[in-house]
Amino acid sequence: MRIEKIELFAIRLPLKVPFIVSYHRYDDMPSVIVKLTTECGHVGYGEAVADEHVTGESLDSTISVIRHVLGPLLIGENPMQMERIHDVMDRAIRDVPAAKAALDIACHDVVGKKLGLPVYDLLGGRYHDAFPVTHVLSIGEPEAMAAEAREQIEQGYTAVKMKVGVDVASDVRRVEAVRRAVGPNVPIRVDVNQGWVNAAKTLQAMQQLEPFHIDWVEQPVKADDFEGMVEVKGKISVPLMIDEGVRGMTEMRRLTMMQAAHKVNIKLMKCGGIYPAKKLVHMAEMSGIECQIGSMVESSVASSAGFHVAFSSKIVQSVELTGPLRFAEDIGNLMYDLPFIRLSDEPGLGVDVDEAVLSRLTTATYVIGGVDHVAQ
Known part of the structure; x- marks a missing residue:
């Protein structure tokens, strides 16, 4: 061929x-x-x-x-x-x-x-049967984010991820509003996308967020600031996830050597596709670092590819591939069984x-x- x-x-x-x-x-x-x-x-x-x-x-x-x-x-x-x-x-x-x-x-x-064969059978076979889908809240006013979070939980989602990173004070207000809206038992993940810049601001933010019991915090400091991640990890009680800081094997090796985070968000667009993503998953697994397969807000095509990596990997414990749910029109037919995602056994990506x-x-x-x- x-x-x-x-x-x-x-x-x-x-x-x-x-x-x-x-x-x-x-x-x-x-x-x-x-x-x-x-x-x-x-x-x-x-x-x-x-x-x-x-x-x-x-x-x-x-x-x-x-x-x-x-x-x-x-x-x-x-x-x-x-x-x-x-x-x-x-x-x-x-x-x-x-x-x-x-x-x-x-x-x-x-x-x-x-x-x-489905792609996951090319990658070692299917391990997971389903993943819960987390609803992602983009940055907005606290009241608007809270209303959206409440609505999505009522529709069946079991967790929310909040985009923050504007400034510490307003971000704390956002998290407080969402926590009030969804109650004490709904997991809230906070993704800063480097917006708190450094360890000092991050530690300030995390101290103020303690009453709201967030599930984990993702990439609070600049992508290349592994030393800052190490400092934050050692001083907070909440699990820390790295995202933009890990693109390929060089950064993954640095992460595993420094133990700079508890979790890593692997994205196919950052590392070069399915084949290198599986290599990164194996590297993380060797060091006991839990993995998530994330998204750059892709269509059904690349979202499905990410799911095949996730479904074939034991160390992958969460997914955030919700692009198709955000589009008014998509080129493919990846099917979600909300609040879960379950892959078919169709050959290839399984997407028409x-x-x-x-x-x-x-x-x-x-x-x-x-x-x-x-x-x-």
Whole structure:
């Protein structure tokens, strides 16, 4: 089996409501969809959701890298040979994990379809039967976040994750309002997205948050500040999760050596796809660091890919892949059984891509291994 053609679709996924985190407001979600076709006619889909603030990539740079660097190199390669696929990509260009993730995911999808197996069976087999889905609250006024949290818990969600990171005082008011709204027993996770900057502000915030009994706090300091994470971890009683600080194996090795967090949020867009994500999971497991598979707010395609990693990994104890639930329109049909997610046993990613919706959301297309063109 050889890769014959790679098609790229630049799309913008419409959000039901804007998604706001400490460093950016998203009114829609730019995404690059990869359609990979083999010489025997099998088709696999992948996706890249780039984030300048996390991986240094943009929609345009991702398209350019796949179109001019990575895509042409993979034409003629066997998508089953994942170690070689990643070696070819890594030798060609450093970093650009979202671009590599799109191709990696498409390769896994097409191999699963070729073999008639779900992707999780390519990764060691299914371990988990289901995961609870956490509702994610983007940053807003305390009363609005509290009302949304109460509504979602009434609809069946069992936990909420709060985006914060504006400033300590207002963030404490947000958490207090949500805790009052959902009661004492609903788990609340707090994701700062680096917004508290350093250990001093984080410790100040955590002292004020003690009465509200949060489940864990995620990435409160700047991504590269592992020393700050170590200081925070040693002085708080709440579990600490690292996210933006771990992109690939270099950072994971640093995390495990320094024991800088209790938990790590692994995202396919940060590390380069399914294959490297499993490597990171194994590294974390060796050091007893619990894993979560997270999201950059992707469509059904990349969200499903993340779920396959999670469902095949014992050390993964939570997931946050809720992109499809946030979109007014999605290109795929990943099904949630709220408040849970359960994967099917369909081959590949188990997601059908609606070509009509994909065409409607597409702003530009490119073909590698055929005639290159742009569609307005």
